[in-house]
Amino acid sequence: MINVGKPKIVIAGPGAGKTHGMVDEIIQALKHLERHRYMVVVTYTNSATKNIKERLGKKIAIPPNLFIGTIHSFLNRFIVIPYSSLNNNDINGEKLFIQCGTDDVLNRMFKNTGETPDFKAKNYIKSRLTTSLNKDGYITYDQTLNLAEKSLENKRLKEILANRIQYLYVDEFQDTGNKMFGIIESLRKEKKTTIYCVGDPEQYIQSFDSSIKNFQNIPILRASRMNQYETTLNKTNRRSVKTIVTFLNNFSQRICEANTFEQYCHSEISGVPVKFISATQNITAMLPEFFKRCDSNKIPYKERGIIAKKKDVVKKAVAALNGNVLTPDKSAKISAVSEIKDTLLSSLGTNQSAFCEEQGLTPFDLRIMAVQIIRAIRTEIITNENSFASFIKDTFDLVIKNDLPFKIDNLRQIIVSNTDTEAIMVSNIHRFKGLELDAVLAVAKNEVELNLWLESNTETRDGHSDRATSDYPRLGYVAFSRARKVLCIACLEPISNSTKQKLNDLGVEIDTPTLKFPELL
Ligand SMILES: Nc1ncnc2c1ncn2[C@@H]1O[C@H](COP(=O)(O)OP(=O)(O)OP(=O)(O)O)[C@@H](O)[C@H]1O
Numbered sequence: 001m002i003n004v005g006k007p008k009i010v011i012a013g014p015g016a017g018k019t020h021g022m023v024d025e026i027i028q029a030l031k032h033l034e035r036h037r038y039m040v041v042v043t044y045t046n047s048a049t050k051n052i053k054e055r056l057g058k059k060i061a062i063p064p065n066l067f068i069g070t071i072h073s074f075l076n077r078f079i080v081i082p083y084s085s086l087n088n089n090d091i092n093g094e095k096l097f098i099q100c101g102t103d104d105v106l107n108r109m110f111k112n113t114g115e116t117p118d119f120k121a122k123n124y125i126k127s128r129l130t131t132s133l134n135k136d137g138y139i140t141y142d143q144t145l146n147l148a149e150k151s152l153e154n155k156r157l158k159e160i161l162a163n164r165i166q167y168l169y170v171d172e173f174q175d176t177g178n179k180m181f182g183i184i185e186s187l188r189k190e191k192k193t194t195i196y197c198v199g200d201p202e203q204y205i206q207s208f209d210s211s212i213k214n215f216q217n218i219p220i221l222r223a224s225r226m227n228q229y230e231t232t233l234n235k236t237n238r239r240s241v242k243t244i245v246t247f248l249n250n251f252s253q254r255i256c257e258a259n260t261f262e263q264y265c266h267s268e269i270s271g272v273p274v275k276f277i278s279a280t281q282n283i284t285a286m287l288p289e290f291f292k293r294c295d296s297n298k299i300p301y302k303e304r305g306i307i308a309k310k311k312d313v314v315k316k317a318v319a320a321l322n323g324n325v326l327t328p329d330k331s332a333k334i335s336a337v338s339e340i341k342d343t344l345l346s347s348l349g350t351n352q353s354a355f356c357e358e359q360g361l362t363p364f365d366l367r368i369m370a371v372q373i374i375r376a377i378r379t380e381i382i383t384n385e386n387s388f389a390s391f392i393k394d395t396f397d398l399v400i401k402n403d404l405p406f407k408i409d410n411l412r413q414i415i416v417s418n419t420d421t422e423a424i425m426v427s428n429i430h431r432f433k434g435l436e437l438d439a440v441l442a443v444a445k446n447e448v449e450l451n452l453w454l455e456s457n458t459e460t461r462d463g464h465s466d467r468a469t470s471d472y473p474r475l476g477y478v479a480f481s482r483a484r485k486v487l488c489i490a491c492l493e494p495i496s497n498s499t500k501q502k503l504n505d506l507g508v509e510i511d512t513p514t515l516k517f518p519e520l521l
Pocket residue numbers: 012013014015016017018019020021200203238239433434435436481
């Protein structure tokens with residue numbers, strides 16, 4: 001049997017070329033990919049999937065046995081759909097994925113009753129609800145990992161999976177949780193899959209859960225301490241200009257084998273200083289200063305972006321730009337029809353084969369229905385769940401079962417495209433991971449959030465374990481490190497002198513507001 005060697009882990013800071021290097025590795029390995037086996041490339045977001053497909057697509061024709069997708073789509077396709085019902089009578093043979101978590105279904109159940117069950121009761125109901133949804137073939141988003149993990153308790157299935165997957169590449173490995181790491185470990189132990197993972201612990205932006213209570217236990221750090229993995233460290237930043245790399249190095253003081261994670265800047269360009277925009281009233285007030293800096297650095301609109309953690313800040317940015325925005329995965333249109341089709345079927349409480357048989361339709365008819373729904377969302381005939389229901393009734397004479405919630409907004413994100421030349425990118429930090437732009441404006445919602453972003457002491461960063469905000473110190477780092485040439489930071493709340501001092505200490509330039517009547521904005 002061929003010895004696949006130890007799995008490789010490349011640990012490197014932002015812009016080091018981890019994804020770039022992984023794409024090169026993939027291209028080399030494709031020459032050896034056997035026709036009956038798969039190469040799997042796992043990413044963490046749809047935007048990262050799109051990014052890798054684009055990078056690869058520029059260099060090669062993507063073969064049919066190269067799968068590139070999010071962790072959920074990988075697990076669904078390779079484990080949950082084919083195998084999860086085999087040794088588990090609780091799972092229906094025919095499965096339908098729905099775009100929500102079990103909690104969403106639960107909240108919907110209690111929304112109208114006014115009841116608020118306690119934690120214990122809620123967990124009990126949740127487990128019964130999960131069982132009954134699974135029995136009907138509905139797999140909620142949060143069930144994928146559990147079902148995949150359970151399936152792989154079966155030794156034979158582990159062998160089948162390892163035989164099927166010749167290569168496994170994992171991008172953003174720092175965000176791999178314990179369950180996915182368990183699956184990678186299963187494949188490693190079978191010794192039939194070549195495994196290659198890249199990541200940056202400093203960009204770990206999942207909140208700690210009950211299985212990961214402390215930063216040192218995140219799988220990327222555990223794996224890098226294991227002899228069974230071959231770990232390499234890369235310390236170059238090929239993305240950003242000197243001022244930005246110097247700023248980022250304030251947050252890269254982690255010690256690793258008598259070394260820090262501080263980066264060398266590959267670029268010869270020194271760049272303009274990182275700037276704090278003092279306007280706090282709203283995002284509209286921040287834009288002139290940001291755009292001025294972009295204009296003087298000749299940065300085109302499509303290379304400008306506003307990034308924030310909080311949903312409401314992202315919404316404010318969209319409003320400030322009159323909706324004239326780009327989103328990281330807007331061109332993930334390829335899957336829009338199937339996403340809408342799945343939503344339609346789950347809202348009707350059925351699956352494709354039963355629906356087609358009942359209605360005397362073909363799967364192609366179903367696709368046409370999905371396209372009609374897409375048009376209605378685009379033209380804003382469908383704007384919420386109610387107008388979705390009326391549209392389905394009026395157009396197809398079908399009645400939706402309203403017990404499974406879904407978000408029209410999510411569907412709209414997938415299908416709406418914007419081609420305006422002055423549109424700029426607006427995104428939350430999670431969706432922008434792994435991507436880059438010439439100019440970034442990172443907006444904190446308040447001073448507390450800003451201070452967590454600016455925390456430079458590694459121990460304090462790691463020790464910040466408040467459940468809701470444990471990832472905040474690293475979120476700032478992810479946002480800041482997306483910028484190639486211009487980085488601006490702002491906060492929607494006035495900041496105190498001590499925060500100003502902190503910005504000063506980090507080498508950030510603070511502007512004096514240039515607007516005469518900012519309150520009129
Ligand atoms: N060997 C290389 N030659 C030329 N350009 C490179 C090379 N490696 C990386 N780059 C460029 O540097 C930039 C950063 O690379 P990449 O996105 O792969 O970094 P990364 O380590 O994955 O970053 P992050 O962790 O922030 O997502 C990209 O624009 C990429 O094209």
